[in-house]
Amino acid sequence: MKINNSIQQLRDLSFQVRKDVIRSLAEAGSGHLGGSLGLADIFTVLYFNILNHDPQRPDWKDRDRLILSIGHVAPVLYASLARAGYFPIEELQTLRKLGSRLQGHPGKDHGLPGLELSAGSLGQGLSVAVGTAISGKIDNKTWRVYSIHGDGELQEGSIWEAAMSAAHYKLDNLVSLVDRNNVQIDGNTKDVMNLEPLADKWKSFGWHVLNCDGHDLKDIILAYEQARKIKEKPTVILAKTHMGKGVRSIEDNHTWHGKAPSVKQADKFIKELEQNG
Amino acid sequence: MELVMKAFSIREYKDTRSGFGEALLELGRENKNVVALCADLTGSLKMDKFAMEFPDRFYQAGIAEANMISVAAGLTIGGKIPFTGTFANFSTGRVYDQIRQSVAYSQKNVKICASHAGLTLGEDGASHQILEDIGLMKILPNMTVINPCDFNQTKAATFAIAEYYGPVYLRFGRPKMPNFMPDDVPFEIGKAITLKEGSDVSIFATGHLVWKAVEAGMKLAEQGIDAEVINIHTIKPLDEEVILKSVFKTGCAVTAEEHEINGGLGDSIAQLLVRKLPAPVEMIAVLDKFGESGNPGELMIKYGLDTPNIVDAALKTIKRK
Ligand SMILES: [Mg+2]
Numbered sequence: 001m002k003i004n005n006s007i008q009q010l011r012d013l014s015f016q017v018r019k020d021v022i023r024s025l026a027e028a029g030s031g032h033l034g035g036s037l038g039l040a041d042i043f044t045v046l047y048f049n050i051l052n053h054d055p056q057r058p059d060w061k062d063r064d065r066l067i068l069s070i071g072h073v074a075p076v077l078y079a080s081l082a083r084a085g086y087f088p089i090e091e092l093q094t095l096r097k098l099g100s101r102l103q104g105h106p107g108k109d110h111g112l113p114g115l116e117l118s119a120g121s122l123g124q125g126l127s128v129a130v131g132t133a134i135s136g137k138i139d140n141k142t143w144r145v146y147s148i149h150g151d152g153e154l155q156e157g158s159i160w161e162a163a164m165s166a167a168h169y170k171l172d173n174l175v176s177l178v179d180r181n182n183v184q185i186d187g188n189t190k191d192v193m194n195l196e197p198l199a200d201k202w203k204s205f206g207w208h209v210l211n212c213d214g215h216d217l218k219d220i221i222l223a224y225e226q227a228r229k230i231k232e233k234p235t236v237i238l239a240k241t242h243m244g245k246g247v248r249s250i251e252d253n254h255t256w257h258g259k260a261p262s263v264k265q266a267d268k269f270i271k272e273l274e275q276n277g
Numbered sequence: 278m279e280l281v282m283k284a285f286s287i288r289e290y291k292d293t294r295s296g297f298g299e300a301l302l303e304l305g306r307e308n309k310n311v312v313a314l315c316a317d318l319t320g321s322l323k324m325d326k327f328a329m330e331f332p333d334r335f336y337q338a339g340i341a342e343a344n345m346i347s348v349a350a351g352l353t354i355g356g357k358i359p360f361t362g363t364f365a366n367f368s369t370g371r372v373y374d375q376i377r378q379s380v381a382y383s384q385k386n387v388k389i390c391a392s393h394a395g396l397t398l399g400e401d402g403a404s405h406q407i408l409e410d411i412g413l414m415k416i417l418p419n420m421t422v423i424n425p426c427d428f429n430q431t432k433a434a435t436f437a438i439a440e441y442y443g444p445v446y447l448r449f450g451r452p453k454m455p456n457f458m459p460d461d462v463p464f465e466i467g468k469a470i471t472l473k474e475g476s477d478v479s480i481f482a483t484g485h486l487v488w489k490a491v492e493a494g495m496k497l498a499e500q501g502i503d504a505e506v507i508n509i510h511t512i513k514p515l516d517e518e519v520i521l522k523s524v525f526k527t528g529c530a531v532t533a534e535e536h537e538i539n540g541g542l543g544d545s546i547a548q549l550l551v552r553k554l555p556a557p558v559e560m561i562a563v564l565d566k567f568g569e570s571g572n573p574g575e576l577m578i579k580y581g582l583d584t585p586n587i588v589d590a591a592l593k594t595i596k597r598k
Contacts, residue, residue: 065354108383109419116354118382121374127344128379131351131359134336138312138357158375161344169336 005048010217013083014044018246018273020079020092026266028096031104034243034256035150036076038181038214042239045220046146047080055085058113065116065132067147069125070179071105072258078102078112086114123156125149126176130166133174133234144228147176152184155193160205166234167206174234175227179214181241183254202236214239247272287488291456293449294392296431298323301360301390304439305331308358311439314349315362316342321451322362322392346372349387350379358439359387365394365448366407373413380444381417388438389414393451394424395535396563396580397485397573406568412540414446415513421466422513424448424534424542426487428456430510433464441466448484450535452573455488458508469516471523475505478591479523479530483509483542486533486561486582493587504591515545521554529557529594533587535577538562557597559590 005013018040025031047053051064068077075095082089087101094100101112105120117128129147136143153159166174178198186192195201199209208230212223220239227235243257244250247269261269304311305327314336319325328335338345342363349359361368368391369376380387391410398406415422421443425431431449438445462470472487473494482490487508494506505523509516524530530550532543543560550556563580577583 061356067351067354117350118378121378124343124347124375124379127347127375128351128354130344131348132354133351134348135312135352135355135357138333139355141355158341158343158347161339161341162347165338165341165344165348168339 007217010044010048013048014041014217015273017044017076017079017083019270020082020089021075022261022266022269024075024079024092024095025260026263027093029260031075031096031260032072032258033260034250034254035070035073035179035181037247038241038243038245039073039076039148039179040246041215041217042148042177042179042220042241043076043080045217045224047084049221050224051146052143055114058086062141062143064143065145067116067125067129067132067145068106068119069147070122070150070153071119074102074104074106077106081114087112122150122153123158126159126162126166129174129176130162130169130171133166133171134169136173137169137171145174147174149176149178150184151178151180151182151189151195152192154178154195154198163202163205163207170232171234172231175224175237176234177237177239179241180238181243183243183252183257185254185257187254199238206233208233208235210235210237212237212239214241215245246276248276287455287457289456290453291428292451292453293425293428293431294321294323294451296425296428297390297392297435297447297449298326300432300435302326302330304436305334308439310356310358311360312336312352312357313360313362314338314345316340316345316367318363321364322390324362342367342372343375346375346387346389347379350383350385353385353387360390361387362390362392364405365391365410366405369410369413369446370407377417381419384419385444386442388445388447390447392449394448395450395485396568396576396582397450397452397454397535399452399573399576400570402570403567408535408537408563408568409540410448411512411534411536411542412544415540415545419444420513421445421511422448423466423511424484425510426484426508427454427458429458429460429462430464433462434510437464437466450485454485457488457491464510467511467514467516469519470508470510471505471519472508473504473506475503476526477503478595479505479507479520479527480533480587480591481507481509481520481530481542481546482533483512485535489582489584490533490587492584493591496584496588497591502591502595509542512542512545515549517549520546520549524550524554524556528598531559531561531587531590531594533561533582535582536562538564557594559594561586561590
């Protein structure tokens with residue numbers, strides 16, 4: 001299944017995904033709001049424009065694989081999966097509750113369709129994406145691998161082991177995206193552990209580097225389309241995003257990294273979303 | 278599974294890692310989904326023949342074990358059956374978090390194949406002689422833990438884990454050791470093998486200690502003691518039925534392994550017996566110590582993992598009945 005949604009349709013969907021994220025987090029009472037909102041546009045583009053997938057057949061052999069490395073943004077993954085049709089939208093309200101398939105961080109052994117991997121402990125998803133891409137290469141498959149990373153996550157050493165191996169094996173069927181919001185739990189990435197010069201780091205590891213505005217739907221699509229044309233090397237997209245994007249009052253405020261809104265705050269945030277939309 | 282051997286003899290000395298290497302090569306020929314990864318120890322792991330014959334299904338990971346384990350998890354997402362190879366310490370402790378999340382919790386069909394386990398690694402010393410790996414792996418939900426006793430059994434185990442769907446830790450060693458299991462004994466994951474029936478004491482051994490348990494059984498027979506010797510090649514899932522039946526008959530047990538006393542086979546058996554059939558247990562294992570340099574034989578004697586230690590433990594546990 002691959003739908004060519006119009007930009008207006010995508011805009012509506014990303015608005016819906018953001019609303020789902022806010023509502024499910026308010027219902028859960030805990031979770032990571034900032035990063036989930038910041039990735040809403042990217043996830044919308046992936047699930048409704050880029051990925052070749054079939055929600056009716058989550059294990060379809062020729063599907064594109066999305067590997068989410070940063071498990072804490074599970075709410076935006078769940079909202080996208082539900083909106084794409086992997087499971088009922090009402091199930092989003094079970095997030096983080098006892099017996100739910102929607103674990104606080106994605107848990108592969110809880111039976112949620114559409115999940116490729118358990119995640120939460122950072123720095124592993126790029127390696128998994130590399131392995132997945134290799135398996136596609138072995139069989140000369142045309143399906144592709146998309147991985148999603150945080151910028152703070154790049155401080156994990158294993159990311160760079162994986163980066164080295166992706167270039168070594170010339171994995172041009174792999175596109176990794178870095179959620180470059182410049183913040184992490186303890187503050188600004190440049191103060192916690194500076195990542196710059198980030199593009200140069202990836203380049204020196206043998207990757208093709210693209211930049212995009214992670215909230216401009218057209219720009220995100222363009223980046224993924226460009227990545228498709230790159231041969232013999234993996235591509236990384238450094239997507240400039242804002243934590244909490246869409247809700248003005250919390251945008252770029254890292255204290256919202258690991259917080260959920262109260263029901264009252266959620267109503268207010270959704271009003272802000274509507275005003276911005 | 279029962280296999281009562283009338284006479285035990287060492288036909289040859291062979292290393293368990295070569296059993297792994299031979300089986301891997303054959304698996305490569307039989308199943309195109311079998312892929313192998315190694316972290317710069319291809320010769321040591323005996324993966325070189327596979328690498329040569331199947332260059333497009335062999336992935337050199339370099340000295341980056343964390344990446345190797347998660348790459349293996351990824352390979353399963355494309356339907357492959359990956360076998361990772363490195364030393365036991367780099368296969369477990371170094372990459373515990375990758376195994377926990379990307380393999381075990383993600384229910385990935387990864388076979389973690391670990392050589393040079395235990396004291397018998399020898400001269401390289403304690404940095405490489407991991408004695409905690411069984412414990413680290415067996416506490417992980419979804420994980421199967423296998424420690425075969427000789428070349429033939431390691432080979433058979435390698436075939437068996439390829440057939441089984443799910444994460445597996447396969448532990449083997451470096452030096453040439455007695456190869457005594459007949460090569461036609463089928464390997465069933467989780468099914469212990471009774472090597473000698475007896476009624477006075479149950480000796481449960483795993484890995485390189487199985488042959489020593491067989492020797493101890495013969496020594497005890499000379500003293501008129503009828504020991505039952507059981508090869509526990511699978512530590513998890515444990516063959517509770519065979520163990521309970523045996524101890525019900527003998528009333529006491531000895532466990533023997535090349536591992537720390539904390540977290541190993543002895544732990545698992547003691548826990549089972551405490552819950553279901555309390556009986557005296559003596560444990561042959563390394564007693565909360567790191568190893569040291571030396572040749573494998575010397576080390577096994579120094580750390581109390583030799584045949585006479587098992588004999589003494591049997592006599593002691595019988596007295597406690
Ligand atoms: Mg960040």
